[in-house]
Amino acid sequence: MTSHRRTNRTIPNIAGNIASRPRHSNQYRVSHVVRTVLVSVLLAALTFAGTAAAAVWVDINSTIERRSFTLPAQANDKDKAEEPQLVDVNAGKPVNVLLLGQDTREGDGNAAVGGSDDSTANIHNADTTIVAQIAADRSYINLVSIPRDSMVDVPSCSTANGTIPAQYYVQFNSIFANAYSYGGDLASAAGCTVNAVNALTGLDIQEVVVVDFQGLSSMIDALGGVDICIPFDTQDTYTGLDLKRGLQHLDGTQATQYARMRHGTGTDGSDVMRTTRQQYLIKALLNEALSKNLFTNSPQLYQLARAALESLNISDGLADAATLAGLAMSLKNLDSSHLYAQTVPVVADPYNPTARVVWSDAADAVWEKLRLNQPLTAQSDNGQSADGTADDSSGTASDTPSDTSANADSSQQTTQDGTDTDTGTEQTQQAAPDPNTGLVTSVDPYTLQEVLTDPATGGVVDPETGSITDPLTGQYIGMADQYIMYTFCRVS
Numbered sequence: 001m002t003s004h005r006r007t008n009r010t011i012p013n014i015a016g017n018i019a020s021r022p023r024h025s026n027q028y029r030v031s032h033v034v035r036t037v038l039v040s041v042l043l044a045a046l047t048f049a050g051t052a053a054a055a056v057w058v059d060i061n062s063t064i065e066r067r068s069f070t071l072p073a074q075a076n077d078k079d080k081a082e083e084p085q086l087v088d089v090n091a092g093k094p095v096n097v098l099l100l101g102q103d104t105r106e107g108d109g110n111a112a113v114g115g116s117d118d119s120t121a122n123i124h125n126a127d128t129t130i131v132a133q134i135a136a137d138r139s140y141i142n143l144v145s146i147p148r149d150s151m152v153d154v155p156s157c158s159t160a161n162g163t164i165p166a167q168y169y170v171q172f173n174s175i176f177a178n179a180y181s182y183g184g185d186l187a188s189a190a191g192c193t194v195n196a197v198n199a200l201t202g203l204d205i206q207e208v209v210v211v212d213f214q215g216l217s218s219m220i221d222a223l224g225g226v227d228i229c230i231p232f233d234t235q236d237t238y239t240g241l242d243l244k245r246g247l248q249h250l251d252g253t254q255a256t257q258y259a260r261m262r263h264g265t266g267t268d269g270s271d272v273m274r275t276t277r278q279q280y281l282i283k284a285l286l287n288e289a290l291s292k293n294l295f296t297n298s299p300q301l302y303q304l305a306r307a308a309l310e311s312l313n314i315s316d317g318l319a320d321a322a323t324l325a326g327l328a329m330s331l332k333n334l335d336s337s338h339l340y341a342q343t344v345p346v347v348a349d350p351y352n353p354t355a356r357v358v359w360s361d362a363a364d365a366v367w368e369k370l371r372l373n374q375p376l377t378a379q380s381d382n383g384q385s386a387d388g389t390a391d392d393s394s395g396t397a398s399d400t401p402s403d404t405s406a407n408a409d410s411s412q413q414t415t416q417d418g419t420d421t422d423t424g425t426e427q428t429q430q431a432a433p434d435p436n437t438g439l440v441t442s443v444d445p446y447t448l449q450e451v452l453t454d455p456a457t458g459g460v461v462d463p464e465t466g467s468i469t470d471p472l473t474g475q476y477i478g479m480a481d482q483y484i485m486y487t488f489c490r491v492s
Contacts, residue, residue, distance in 0.1 A: 098190075145279060172196075176190070176192070220256070223304060227247055227248070228281070229246070272346060286339060345363050
């Protein structure tokens with residue numbers, strides 16, 4: 001099976017000039033478990049900037065070391081250099097992390113959130129998978145969700161109990177579950193999943209984080225809960241949620257159930273739509289964390305750090321207090337509006353269109369943005385790509401081949417909202433995004449109806465819910481958080 005993995009990688013050392021332990025090309029170390037996550041890493045990292053006291057540092061670091069184990073070697077790692085390659089964070093290297101949300105009912109906390117009976121006693125599923133990319137200059141973060149119901153081909157992978165052969169046309173979340181069952185441990189499950197993601201995307205992800213129901217809930221409680229703008233009254237008999245429209249303050253259990261919900265009001269039962277709500281929650285949690293003056297609130301800082309680390313399995317590039325401190329200091333000034341999130345473009349699976357999806361042709365344009373270390377927008381704020389060079393890619397992450405053809409005319413460009421502009425010069429000058437909602441408003445020339453467009457993804461926004469859908473496929477790709485906050489909760 002063809003793999004897109006590239007060789008001659010460099011290993012980011014986000015601990016700055018603090019040397020990491022020796023790293024062999026075919027190994028990862030992982031520390032503890034949990035669910036929907038970039039925010040988990042960010043919360044953990046942000047808390048460390050203030051934990052300077054030696055006693056606290058030792059306590060925190062022992063928590064990390066106590067929960068570690070090793071992922072098995074993968075066959076396509078054989079050509080990697082055996083010598084550790086240390087890169088100072090100031091050299092401007094991006095950091096890619098695979099975030100895995102594990103659905104397990106082990107422990108009272110997980111059972112309380114997810115429910116438990118004989119059929120769920122031994123499950124270990126990965127219901128949330130997010131590829132996170134932290135920019136080299138730490139000015140933005142990309143998040144791309146992979147729906148669990150995606151049908152994919154994956155390469156062989158190694159586990160603690162041997163090799164699983166290559167698989168064809170399998171459901172994406174089965175990779176984690178099967179590897180856990182075959183290998184018997186989390187390391188095997190995480191290792192096979194990151195191996196598959198690298199092959200499918202052409203990325204070279206070296207860091208993995210796993211989180212479960214209880215862990216996410218505990219971190220949110222340690223943060224003091226989270227404010228979420230609910231665009232419409234929401235009830236869900238599966239999770240017990242009953243939320244009124246407006247700004248709601250959710251505790252850890254409520255927020256976790258909100259991320260899990262798939263059958264409640266305003267949902268379509270799909271995992272694709274659920275991924276967009278998980279992205280929305282992550283943004284809300286990041287805003288909550290950045291809005292609190294945690295660096296001067298030592299007791300809450302310490303509790304949040306402990307809660308985050310007790311909730312996570314973290315690969316060895318991050319599983320060190322000094323490393324997290326280095327990441328924290330580089331991210332503490334992050335503008336939360338520069339957290340770009342979307343679901344990988346998909347279409348209905350022709351063999352099972354009501355229950356499964358396959359990645360669309362536009363998916364590679366999304367992964368190309370990440371391979372080139374560019375933000376998931378048509379253009380960065382300063383008109384440059386993430387590496388500081390002129391951004392000559394005028395399309396967005398959701399461009400299709402037909403969009404690209406519009407660029408052939410040198411007098412035309414794709415607009416910031418990702419719409420095709422080869423139909424007339426007047427369309428090349430789109431209105432700037434509304435400062436309150438962040439959206440671009442236009443008029444459909446055929447229906448004469450007002451259309452709201454998300455400038456980051458080029459998707460169409462539902463004015464009643466704030467959901468963003470792909471204009472070509474109609475599939476959900478995100479939620480317009482700024483629009484939702486302003487329109488339904490009058491928060492700007």
